[in-house]
Amino acid sequence: MKKKVIGLIDGQSGNIGSINKAIKDIIKGRPYRLKIIKGHFNHSSFDKIILPGQGAYATLMSNLKKLKIIKPLKEYLENNSSYLGICVGMQILSDWGYEDKITRGLGVISGDIKKFRNKKLIIPHMGWNTINLNNDDTIIANSFDKKDFYFVHSYIFQNIKKSNVLAFTLYGQKFPSIVKKGNIYGVQFHPEKSHRQGLNLIKNYILKA
Amino acid sequence: MLKTRIIPCLDVIKNKVVKGVNFKNIRVMGNAVEMAKYYSLSGADELCMLDINASYQNRKTFIKTVESIAKVINIPLTVGGGVSDLRDITDLLNAGADKVSINSAAVKNPKLIRQASLRHGSQCIVVAIDGKRYKNKMKVVIKGGREITKNELITWAKQVQSLGAGEILMTSMDTDGVQNGFDSNMLKKVTGSVSIPVIASGGVGNLEHFYLGYLTKSTGLLAASVFHSGKYKIKTVKKYLSRKGVPVRI
Numbered sequence: 001m002k003k004k005v006i007g008l009i010d011g012q013s014g015n016i017g018s019i020n021k022a023i024k025d026i027i028k029g030r031p032y033r034l035k036i037i038k039g040h041f042n043h044s045s046f047d048k049i050i051l052p053g054q055g056a057y058a059t060l061m062s063n064l065k066k067l068k069i070i071k072p073l074k075e076y077l078e079n080n081s082s083y084l085g086i087c088v089g090m091q092i093l094s095d096w097g098y099e100d101k102i103t104r105g106l107g108v109i110s111g112d113i114k115k116f117r118n119k120k121l122i123i124p125h126m127g128w129n130t131i132n133l134n135n136d137d138t139i140i141a142n143s144f145d146k147k148d149f150y151f152v153h154s155y156i157f158q159n160i161k162k163s164n165v166l167a168f169t170l171y172g173q174k175f176p177s178i179v180k181k182g183n184i185y186g187v188q189f190h191p192e193k194s195h196r197q198g199l200n201l202i203k204n205y206i207l208k209a
Numbered sequence: 210m211l212k213t214r215i216i217p218c219l220d221v222i223k224n225k226v227v228k229g230v231n232f233k234n235i236r237v238m239g240n241a242v243e244m245a246k247y248y249s250l251s252g253a254d255e256l257c258m259l260d261i262n263a264s265y266q267n268r269k270t271f272i273k274t275v276e277s278i279a280k281v282i283n284i285p286l287t288v289g290g291g292v293s294d295l296r297d298i299t300d301l302l303n304a305g306a307d308k309v310s311i312n313s314a315a316v317k318n319p320k321l322i323r324q325a326s327l328r329h330g331s332q333c334i335v336v337a338i339d340g341k342r343y344k345n346k347m348k349v350v351i352k353g354g355r356e357i358t359k360n361e362l363i364t365w366a367k368q369v370q371s372l373g374a375g376e377i378l379m380t381s382m383d384t385d386g387v388q389n390g391f392d393s394n395m396l397k398k399v400t401g402s403v404s405i406p407v408i409a410s411g412g413v414g415n416l417e418h419f420y421l422g423y424l425t426k427s428t429g430l431l432a433a434s435v436f437h438s439g440k441y442k443i444k445t446v447k448k449y450l451s452r453k454g455v456p457v458r459i
Contacts, residue, residue, distance in 0.1 A: 014329075014330070014333075015302055015303070015305065015307075017279060017305050018279070018283060018305070021280060022283065054330055054332060054333070055329070055330030055332065056330060059330075120404075121404070122404055122405065122406050122428060123404055123405065124331070124332055124375055124376075124405070124406070125211065126332070126375070126376065126406045126428070127211050127212055127213075127214050127254065127406070127428060127429070128211070128212040128214070128254055128458045129210065129211045129212065130210065148212060148458045150254075150284070150285060152285075152332045152375075153332075170210060171211055190285075192283060193283060193284060193285050193307065194283070194284075195249070195283055195284055198283060199283060
């Protein structure tokens with residue numbers, strides 16, 4: 001049987017060690033193969049792509065540009081291929097990012113990434129918080145309604161269509177914690193740091209999405 | 210709702226968790242990797258580990274220990290102790306730390322905070338501050354409290370925030386190791402003057418102390434002895450806090 005190929009993009013935005021290990025553990029003994037993407041790639045040779053990210057929107061976009069990943073990634077996403085973006089890897093699906101400087105994103109899910117509005121909040125939003133189901137989704141969101149995941153971020157998805165919000169979280173305001181458009185998923189939290197719940201989410205994505 | 214984090218702290222020499230900072234009577238509490246694994250499985254929200262004897266030789270083993278721990282846990286890991294420059298920070302992040310905590314080096318060279326947060330992002334730079342009352346003022350101390358610096362505590366806390374620290378790990382040297390509770394007064398002053406998360410550290414001896422720590426508006430509560438000695442399980446603490454109305458992850 002032909003193995004499905006999972007691409008893990010190393011956008012040089014934080015350590016990919018935990019997510020790399022999580023994926024390896026999940027696909028052990030299953031018909032999948034993991035390939036780390038560090039530069040230009042052929043978008044048709046991957047069945048799934050995961051992009052983890054930490055730090056700033058502008059930094060990740062400029063890293064991906066330098067690594068010549070933007071073009072094939074856009075082609076991949078335009079085909080509605082299966083994708084999971086984590087934290088900043090989710091944020092860059094938007095049209096624009098407002099962190100540090102205004103940066104154009106991948107423009108896959110319409111909306112902008114802006115700072116939490118409430119000035120009295122402790123920022124970054126750091127720690128475990130609950131996700132609440134907004135739209136039905138048998139693959140990822142349904143199983144995790146009211147479960148806690150680990151967040152660390154100061155910016156959130158705004159001006160997004162309700163139909164693209166799978167789950168939201170409360171921190172001073174409601175904000176999208178899981179977004180979806182077609183086969184493209186994004187999570188604001190870090191499943192790779194969210195203990196069993198997080199590993200289950202990655203597993204669901206890999207095996208079911 | 211954001212949950213209050215319960216964070217066990219491992220004081221480590223090479224690959225062993227040890228008790229206290231008194232170098233004369235070091236007691237080995239257990240193997241660092243085993244203990245980290247245990248805490249991760251038993252409900253810790255994060256883990257903190259500090260190299261308390263960061264000599265050149267010990268450092269290599271310590272970094273290997275960080276690598277081994279990062280491989281077996283999947284909760285956030287903060288690593289500190291003996292971090293003196295950007296190179297140390299990069300080494301620890303590469304070894305699998307999610308956040309690196311800087312203490313004395315930040316006091317000696319505050320620019321390090323800015324350089325580190327620009328390079329790696331604020332979210333992974335924690336500034337550990339040791340505070341102590343001296344002549345009616347709250348001062349920043351280094352070298353385990355043996356050296357009082359010129360820095361006034363609150364001014365320094367505000368400064369580390371403006372330099373780009375993502376979090377403050379606040380230890381009161383007046384309460385650390387005594388198990389009479391966190392230094393609520395000092396912690397409230399700090400949480401009231403910054404807008405980044407503050408982890409309370411130093412002094413937990415019983416369950417109520419955790420609750421009093423929560424009331425200081427610290428979003429993380431760090432403890433060592435009460436967990437290592439087996440006095441409380443993480444679940445016991447969380448159940449207690451939950452009954453008191455504190456949001457915790459159970």
